């Protein structure tokens with residue numbers, strides 16, 4: 001349903017809700033990139049690959065949607081790149097390929113539960129990207145060849 005989906009755009013300031021302080025920074029795209037998402041791509045959590053300024057390719061998890069936890073009114077695409085970076089990369093070009101779907105969006109009773117869920121998403125993304133070799137291989141190949 002709309003996957004794989006490739007997206008490319010500048011990393012902008014997000015909603016400043018301090019995901020970084022939670023240990024889970026999420027790189028935000030502007031609306032132009034979000035508007036290119038096919039309608040079939042439902043809100044939820046996705047996994048795939050990402051890179052910054054055509055650098056090394058890393059695994060990623062992305063939240064698409066309305067962020068019910070924060071009562072958002074705006075659609076968003078927020079990417080957690082599964083790599084430890086030395087510095088922020090605002091203004092740089094983030095490329096992603098979304099390969100698979102992990103779960104729908106959920107409301108969480110507490111920040112603790114939210115963090116637990118995200119850590120679970122990261123673990124699941126690891127497993128899927130390792131286990132589903134074909135998806136992973138094709139995705140990675142396509143990704144590295146796309147511009």
Ligand code: ADP
Pocket residue numbers: 011012013014015016017018019020021024025026027028079080081082083084085087088089090
């Ligand atoms: P914002 O509200 O501006 O999105 P966050 O707290 O979500 O702030 O942090 C996101 C920023 O952190 C990204 O725009 C990026 O510059 C930086 N960053 C550092 N490491 C990562 C990472 N592994 N994944 C995503 N963003 C990261």
Ligand code: MG
Pocket residue numbers: 014015016019025026027028078
């Ligand atoms: Mg963010």
